[in-house]
Amino acid sequence: MKSHLRDLLAQAIDKTVRGGELRTTDLPPLLLEPPKQREFGDVASNVALILAKRLGKPPRAIAEAILRNLEDREGILARAEIAGPGFLNFSFSPKFCYQRLRALEEGKNGDLDLGKGQKVQVEFASVNPTGPLHVGHGRVAVFGDVLARLHAATGFQAEREYYINDAGKQIENLGLSIYMRYRELHGESIQFPEHGYPGGYVRELAAQAQRLWGERFLSEEKGAAVNALSQHGCEAMLGAIRGDLGDFGITFDSYASERSLRAKGEVEGTLELLRSRGLIYSREGAQWFKSQAYGDDKDRTVVKSDGELTYFASDIAYHRNKFARGFKKLINVWGADHHGYIRRLKAAVKALDYDPELLHVVLVQMVQLTRGGEPVRMGKRSGEFVSLREVLEEVGKDAARFFFLMRKADSHLDFDLELAKKESSENPVFYVQYAHARVASIFEQARRGGVAVDELKPADVDCKRLALAEEIDLIKRVLQYPEVLEESVQELEPHRMVFYLLELAGEFHRYYNRVRVISDDLALTRARLLLVRSVQKIIRGGLALLGIEAPVKMASRGAEALAAGQ
RNA sequence: GCCCCCGUAGCUCAGAUGGAUAGAGCACAGGAUUCCUAAUCCUGGGGCCGUGGGUUCGAGUCCCGCCGGGGGCACCA
Known part of the structure; x- marks a missing residue:
């Protein structure tokens, strides 16, 4: 609707310029916005005010000139007038409204094609499979899912991807945690590892291992046992995460695995590429990527002095991999606590000769759960938090999704469980x-x-x-x-x-x-x-x-x- | 100490290149149903847009400082 008017207005301005009444080549983008007050019409443009500033001419004179050149042959407007300091106010004619309504009902208006078939990837959730999803993950996940839906609805070829960090220390810690609980189950008194996962689900995973494999891991060498339990825990948690998200109406088109990325040599290959360009150097036994040269605050470690790759190293390779797959727009939806990561990742993208502008990182702020206005306590340290599943079961999929989407990503979200459950006009x-x-x-x-x-x-x-x-x-x-x-x-x-x-x-x-x-x-x-x-x-x-x-x-x-x- | 986000009505929040008298929902007070579902609608009060400067004809919006809330600073994950 607006686009029809935008075309008319653009023509009018063009004509005004050609007629010599406006002498400029520097035209601002035409932004049509709803005016503050209803009486002013349906849409308003401040183009005359902006041109007035640039040309040093009175805005109302410019507005008049533009209006004189406005040719509304099809009669889409009922009113077009100048108001206030030089706004152009427009009202659509009923005739035009009817015409568009008919077109909509005939299905001619649903196909907005912004993407022209362009490939977009939305990567979101990507939670390490070391524990169940909590509410904060839920917001991120729903946000990413809807971004994908929005793109799919506007002519993009949108793909949802989940990146699994299944190669690093966290997974190892999960395995170790399960291992200790497993031994505990078999009557040993244990000292729980400092960086272990304290949540109750770890005990369940241990019990599960006991049911599946009996006493096998008691006799097995520790490293091998932890390894096996890591894998078991990772798969089990991933299954649970998939289930939780599935019940939230979220499915993925693909899963990317850090482990397989490494196995395929892509991480090493990417580092090698950077190295060949002189962007990697050694210091104190570790290897560093010169991210500072590409806008980061400092250089970042890609290989630790013990020879282990950092997650960042994998992330660089992962994003190179994304671009190689032909995506023209990459969207990463992250929790706001990852904000420090953006610069280094963009730096890496740039160093690999891809356009960092194509990578959009959306940071989603934290969720504060409340119940009837009272904050629900969540202790990170104790491993006790409200899981996404609990919220889902309490308020239902629709209410949860709606609440997660009600605020822009920048805003912290107050999610009141009582309100979300209420079946009244408040909700x-x-x-x-x-x-x-x-x-x-x-x-x-x-x-x-x-x-x-x-x-x-x-x-x-x-x-x-x-x-x-x-x-x-x-x-x-x-x-x-x-x-x-x-x-x-x-x-x-x-x-x-x-x-x-x-x-x-x-x-x-x-x-x-x-x-x-x-x-x-x-x-x-x-x-x-x-x-x-x-x-x-x-x-x-x-x-x-x-x-x-x-x-x-x-x-x-x-x-x-x-x-x-x- | 440095970086990011937020601060708008009692509460939760919108406010799209800077533009007209700053909006909505909830809460609160009153009212509407012989009629398609009252989970609805109508009316009403409510504001130094955190604060002090600056840029501008014009600032909730841009710049600088300060205050308050949250998050991030690693050869962590």
């Missing part, structure tokens, strides 16, 4: 879902009245009957969807879609309360049905992008009240 998830269900309910009613909703085609509908101000507003809101989608993808900000859906649902609920869709006037009824059907379609599509169900009935409230026992 935004239900607000949006209810709007969708309400439309379904209207359809049900219409069918009972003999109106063929399902066969309703835009061509059979007289959209002009949608003449109320509420109706025009609602149509305009519906037609905003592609713009919101585009911004969400470009800015990597799914929360924009969440806010939009809340607004759309609100606009619909208001409309519903004011206007009866079904009436004796069949032509009017059909027009209104078409309108609410478009609302439903957009909400369903928007929720699908967030991985949230769009129910046709809001039944759970009654059912749960019943189950709760009066």
Whole structure:
């Protein structure tokens, strides 16, 4: 919708320049934004103000010149005027709204193609398989998943990948932890390793090992036993993680393994490449990558003095591997605690002659769980935290996903478990879902009245009957969807879609309360049905992008009240 | 000590190249259902945009300092 106007405006400015009324070649990008106040119209442009600054001419004069050259042959605008210091305010004509609505209902507007088939990889979660996922991981995972969905919906070829750090010390520590618990199970008194994993799941893994292999590891040489248990623990945890994420509606297209990356010699190969370029040197028995030369704060170790590779070394090779696979855009979704890592990774990318701009790192801030406003205590040290599974079981997939997405990544997230469970107007998830269900309910009613909703085609509908101000507003809101989608993808900000859906649902609920869709006037009824059907379609599509169900009935409230026992 | 994020209504947060009188939800107070689901809607009060400077015709937005909250600083993972 906006893009049509943008074209018109661009032409007008172009014409103004060619006509000699504006003497500039340096035109700002045309940004059309909703004005502060409704009376100012649907969209506003401050282009005249910006040009005024650059050209030293009065903004209103520039605005007038542009308006004079604006040729709206198709009549998409109802109003175009200058206001305030020199804003250009525009309102779309009802005729244009109807036309776009019809196009939307004919399915012509859903195919936004920003990506042109470009390959994008979203790497997220990538949690070391040394323990179960907790809430913070959940936010990161949902964020990454939705970024992938957004890209897939806009013409990108999006792939989700999970990178498994299965080669380093952490996995070894997991194995050692299991090993000690295993011996404990067999009656030995043990001293638990300092860097071991204290969580209860380690005991379970040990018990599992006992069931599977009996006393075998008691007699086996320690190193071999730890190794076997590492592998066992890693596989088991990965399975659990996969299960948790699966229940959250998240699956991956591929898993990358650090161990196999090393086995294939890619890590050594990458280091060799850097070495050949003189970017690796030895100091104090270790080997360092000259990341400082590429914008990092300091040089970083890639091989420790004991000969072990660092995780960073693997990460360099991993990202080289990603680019080699042909991805044109890489998105890494990390917890905010990894922020110190960005520079060194970008430095490495640059040193390998890839464009660091193609690598987007989204940092997702921490999650603070609360219950009725009171913080839920989580002790990292004791290994006790609220797991993602607990949250999932308590509030359900839809509420959890919605809450994780409600804030931009930069913001710390307060996640109130009580609120997420509440089935009332306080809970935004239900607000949006209810709007969708309400439309379904209207359809049900219409069918009972003999109106063929399902066969309703835009061509059979007289959209002009949608003449109320509420109706025009609602149509305009519906037609905003592609713009919101585009911004969400470009800015990597799914929360924009969440806010939009809340607004759309609100606009619909208001409309519903004011206007009866079904009436004796069949032509009017059909027009209104078409309108609410478009609302439903957009909400369903928007929720699908967030991985949230769009129910046709809001039944759970009654059912749960019943189950709760009066 | 250095780096990153945050600070906007009682609470949780939006605020898109700097632009018009700073918005929403919740909470609070009152009201709406003979009619498509009241999980809804309507009305209302609420603000030195942490703070002090600076740039600008114009700053919640940009720059510098300070205060408060969170995170990161390794031959850790």
